[in-house]
Amino acid sequence: MIHRTGRVLLIYTGGTIGMGINPKNGLLEPLDFKELVERMPELKEIPAGVDVHQFPQPIDSSDMNPRLWARIVEILVGHYDRYDGFVILHGTDTMAFTASALSFMLENLTKPVILTGSQLPITRLRTDGRENLITSIEIAAAHYPDGRPRVPEVCIYFSGKLLRGNRSTKMNSEGFNAFDSFNFPHLADAGVNIVFHDELILKPDYTRPMTPHFAMDTGVIVFTLFPGIEEDTVRYLLDSPHLRAIVMRTYGSGNAPQLPWLIKALSEATARGIVVINITQCAAGPVEMARYSGGFMLHSAGVTSGFDGTVECAIAKLMHLLAHYNDAKEIRRLMNLALCGEISPSIK
Ligand code: ASP
Numbered sequence: 001m002i003h004r005t006g007r008v009l010l011i012y013t014g015g016t017i018g019m020g021i022n023p024k025n026g027l028l029e030p031l032d033f034k035e036l037v038e039r040m041p042e043l044k045e046i047p048a049g050v051d052v053h054q055f056p057q058p059i060d061s062s063d064m065n066p067r068l069w070a071r072i073v074e075i076l077v078g079h080y081d082r083y084d085g086f087v088i089l090h091g092t093d094t095m096a097f098t099a100s101a102l103s104f105m106l107e108n109l110t111k112p113v114i115l116t117g118s119q120l121p122i123t124r125l126r127t128d129g130r131e132n133l134i135t136s137i138e139i140a141a142a143h144y145p146d147g148r149p150r151v152p153e154v155c156i157y158f159s160g161k162l163l164r165g166n167r168s169t170k171m172n173s174e175g176f177n178a179f180d181s182f183n184f185p186h187l188a189d190a191g192v193n194i195v196f197h198d199e200l201i202l203k204p205d206y207t208r209p210m211t212p213h214f215a216m217d218t219g220v221i222v223f224t225l226f227p228g229i230e231e232d233t234v235r236y237l238l239d240s241p242h243l244r245a246i247v248m249r250t251y252g253s254g255n256a257p258q259l260p261w262l263i264k265a266l267s268e269a270t271a272r273g274i275v276v277i278n279i280t281q282c283a284a285g286p287v288e289m290a291r292y293s294g295g296f297m298l299h300s301a302g303v304t305s306g307f308d309g310t311v312e313c314a315i316a317k318l319m320h321l322l323a324h325y326n327d328a329k330e331i332r333r334l335m336n337l338a339l340c341g342e343i344s345p346s347i348k
Helices: 033-038 041-045 066-082 095-105 129-141 231-238 260-271 293-300 311-324 328-335
Strands: 007-014 019-021 028-030 049-059 085-089 113-116 154-158 161-164 188-190 194-196 220-224 245-250 275-280
Touching (some): 007 066, 007 129, 033 049, 041 129, 049 066, 066 085, 085 129, 095 113, 095 154, 095 311, 113 129, 129 194, 220 231, 220 311, 231 260, 245 293, 245 311, 260 275, 260 293, 275 311, 275 328, 311 328
Parallel strands (some): 007 085, 085 113, 245 275
Antiparallel strands (some): 019 028, 154 161, 188 194
């Protein structure tokens, strides 16, 4: 039987959900979320007590960075035993990056960490924030009769869908349906009832504690292939002094133009220990480097498959692994393993 505290902690980092219009300049600015929550009577109906922890300076999530991820991990660690689950209110712009990063920074997570936000501020009449917030709290508090949480994972809840955080992508800057996980099914769907797809949800080892990680190495870049890409540009990028890893966004199932200089430049980079991860530019479907010669050449140049993972997740996972390992071979090996459900490595 797992001990439950009956409480959920709401961590407000910023984002549209908690913003209001500054009457002086008409711009959206962060409000005091503690006050807002006190003015939401519907929260009292949720069968879990809710406390609020607010960033001293709430941010637009465009300003999110690895230092602030470590700060979120510190807050979670500091409150871990006192809460059954956590809801993180976060701007939508970089929410998929933060969710991916936290999934690696919170090893063997035994409690729900649900990120949510909204497209319209919670104070607006047509807001999507109320439903997103209330359902996220319900999901963070949901548990089995023996006390085990229903969703001990880092997730994004948005517009009726519970998504694995490290599989999510922001796909719409306007519609309420802002997120999806194109290569992995939803963990739950919220309609009249919240229907959990339990067979898909990660099962932690409850006999071991959650292990937090704080370090991230930012020697990473994303580089997108396009017809007409120039050798000089690619060489300049590959020679950057602090670069340790590249997420290369390729065509279709992981293909690249068969340009001898490109293959040579990539082979030289991988031989000197740069980790190059192949992620497709397509929103859905995996990389299969053995399918076309344009993909197989990348494989021969030492490029590592990113399988069906997202760019956001590849970046976060690389930052985490680079901070913990020096050996490029070991980093490539771990990039090909699912550490917390982020890829499906059975696809070749
Ligand atoms: N720019 C805002 C942010 O990401 C957008 C949002 O919250 O949806 O913080």
